[in-house]
Each structure stands twice: as C-alpha cells, then as structure tokens.
Amino acid sequence: MLLLGEPKLGVKTIKTYTNHMKSENVCRAILVTQQNMTPMARTCISEISSKFHMEVFSFQWQTKPIGILIVSCIYFGVNGVQLPRIQLTDPVAKYYGLKRGQVMKIIRPSETAGRYITYRYVV
Template sequence: MSAMVDGTSVATIHPSTSRLFRCYKVVNAMLRKRGYMVQSEHLNMTPQSFVERFGAHPDRNQLTILVSKDTTDSTSSQLFVFFPEDEKVGVKPIKVYTDHMKTQGVRNAIMVLRQGITPFAKQAVQEMSGEYDIEHFREAELLVDITEHQLVPEHLVLNDAEKTELLGRYRLKEFQLPRIQPTDPVARYYGMKRGQIVKIIRPSETAGRYVTYRICI
C-alpha cells in the first residue's frame, strides 16, 4: 500500500529510502521552526527530487546538513545534522563528529539515529555537554512532524528579551510559571533548554485564542 507525503506517493522508491526521505524533510522543517535558515528546495523536496539528489540508496554521510541563524552570535548560530550509518551509534562516530565540529567551529549538532545510541556513547555526549551540545533523535521520532498535528497547539519559544519582557510585564518569577520538561516531545522538537519559556497558543471558541506560557525546567 502506498504511503503519501504531501500528496506524493513514496511507494515508488525503496522503503528504507522513503523512510529516510521523510526524516530528512521533517528535520528541515524542524530546523526552520527553530529559526535556522533552510533552503526552500529542502523544505519542498519530493521523493523523486530526494532520489535525484542523493541516489536510490543514499549514503547517509552525504545527508549531513549545516545551517545557520541570522545572528551575530557565531558560537550558537550554526548547527550540524548528522545521519550516522551504524544501527546503534557508539563512541567512535561521536568522536568523528566532534572533531569535525571543532574544525568548523560549530558546537551544536543533531544526530538522526537509525535505531539508538549505546550507553557509552550517551555518556560521552553528556560528558562533552560543556563544549558541544549534541541532541539525538531516532528515525521513528521524525517520520511525522508532530507540530503539524491538529491536536498540537502552536508553540513559540521566546528569546531572552521576550522572556525578560514577559516576566516584567506580569511581575512573575520563573518558578511561578507552569512547567514543561526538556524530554517533552514538543520541547525536544524545538530544542528547548532549561530556563527557556514557550508561548502556547490554543484556539478558543469564546476569545478566538487562548495563550499560556510554560518554562522548561
């Protein structure tokens, strides 16, 4: 049975390739919603154009993405997305990626895992967290853009200035706000860090929309 992505059948390409295509497209949408500059051709990519660009059986290393934000803060403005080949990522690929990040002067990265990450690799990522911020998602978590689901309200992560303005306007302390865990799927999607505030906009039959705020803690 054919699967459909944006009205296009993905049954014409190999199942593993169509799965990778779906992940690649969701990742690019996620990066854009995080405020990174993403080429429109990546956002609008079709299964056919994906195969034309990367081949019928893509080399996952060729899928590496480097994006930037329109900001003067060079330490946090760039991010790599890596697609490791290993079914379960160990310490060695982590070392390869961090060496590459160091060479390019990039400290943020996302790994899209085929299956998972070994306990030793996970520990290595945690130990490097002071120097490198490496997130990881399994492919299965990126097959669908969760923020596009009709039951998920709009989320907007506030920047530092917006956070300060919000707390000052309502004379709030951070601990007075409802909480969202960094492990929450939507918080992970937006790459939220502890201390960041997200604005949540829900439709309301009476007011048109209902706005709440949560702090990542």
Template sequence: MSSSDDEITKLLKVRKTVMQMLNDRGYLVTDDEINMTKQQFIEYYGDNKSRDNLFMIKNKQNDTSDQIMVIFLIPEPSKETIGIGPLKKCIERMQSEKIFRAILVTEHGLTAAAKKAVELPNIKLEVFQDSELLNNVTEHDLVPEHQVLTDGEKKAVLEKYKVKETQLPRMLVTDPVARHYGFQRGQVVKIIRPSEYVS
C-alpha cells in the same frame, strides 16, 4: 516498493521534519528545501545515497555566526546502534568547523557509553532517531503554537502575575515539542491555543 525505495521515502520524511525544525528555530531554510519532492531528493542525493550525504550546516536568520550542524550518523560495520567511534568523529568535525551545536540523526539510537559521551559542557548535541522525525509533532491538531518570550517579555509576565520564575508551570526537556524547538532551561514559552468560543 523496494527496500531502497522505502529507505528513500523514509529519509525524505526525516529530512523534511529536520528542515521544518531548523526553520522553526530561526535558521535559514528555504521553502524549496522543506518541500523537496522525492524526485528532487533522488536527483540531489543520488539513488544510492548515503546518510553521510545528508550532512548540512545552517546559519541563524538574524546571526550568521550562530550555526548548527546536522549529521545523519552511520553505525560502525556490523552494529546497529551508534557507539563512541562515530560520535568522536562528529565532535572532531564540529570542533574543526568551530560549530558547537548539532542535531544527530540516527536510525537505531546510541549505545549506553555514547549517550554519556553526548553530555559535553561546551558542545550541545541533540540526538533524534529516524522514528521520531517521520512526522512533525508541531503539525498535530492537538499541539498548540509555542513562542519563546524575550527577556523583556519574560520579565513583564513575571511582574504582571507577581510570581517568581520557579512558580511557573514546567515543561520537561524530553517533551517532544521542547525537543523540536530546542527549548533551553530558563526560557519562558507562551502557548497559544485557539479560542473555544465562536462568535
């Protein structure tokens, strides 16, 4: 297997996980997009594809005005990590499209300055390295199903158990499952585990 073939295989896996992630978050993604074969990937993106070609914009299923951009970042020449330059281009592109949420996929991560620049007040940027997206964390046998509760369901749970929101167990925003689903502070998540009892 050539290094070009290895790169195509890796990008196909990364793209599939991103598609599953978007689908799990309620964005419009087709089964064909999720289950694209290697041959279809090559036909669609070309043999000498650039990470730039994997760019996409997706709409929420129930609200087409709610959009997310997915950008596969490329470092500046002779650098491995992503600096402020490519990040500024992403932000400019988002602002020109009036999209305020993006998933940035990078091969090696961001420089320290770029990590600080990602924290913006009115733009939500989520950064994932390729290595984090080679496998879908939610497909692991030990990861139970997670469902975000609506505001009404959240209120009912707090009333039922006579607790305040601050008394509920916490999930870190850095948790791989929280990152996959894009959970936000203040959301309450129902975790569904299979029963240990068999009748």
C-alpha cells in the same frame, strides 16, 4: 542538524562528528538517528558535554506542536509559578535549546478555534 542513516549511533560516529564540529568551530549540534544510541555513545556524549552540546533524537519521538521561544515572563506580567511547566528534558525543550526560566509559546491546531495557544515555563 545532522540526519544519520546508521542503524545505531556509536562512539566512532560521535567522535567523527565532534572532530568535524571542532574543525568548523561549531559547539552545538542536533543529531537525528533511526534508532537509539549505544550505551558507550551516551557516555561519550556526556564526557564531551563541557566542549560540545549535542542533542540526539530518534525517528520514534512524537511530533510536538510548533513552539516559539519567549525570553521573559515580564512580558506577560506573570512569574513562572503561574504558568504550566515544561521539563528541561522534554524533546521540544531540547530541540529549541531552552534553558530554565524561559517561556515557550505553544501553538496547536484546534478543530473549534482554528488554533490554540498556550505557554509553558521551563523548569
């Protein structure tokens, strides 16, 4: 995970980090920025997506509850349509690198119960 102090994420920065990833033999990265990235940087990330998986988050995204990945619905004896859903594009799903068909356990603080546990099926 890289925390970038630059005001905007541009192509030059993306290329610098992909070169660094290549030299370190890393294929997945999470970039956290202060602001959004330039349109050209978005294009650059989509072009390199076959070699590198990069998720980009800005400080403006909302903090979500703690999530824990559970690999199979079989554990619960249910199928995916019986659970609430989470989109593959959700920031939390992206952060944990979830894939379609996986289940996420979500733990939220609760004033009455102490904590509330729910599950989401990734679609």
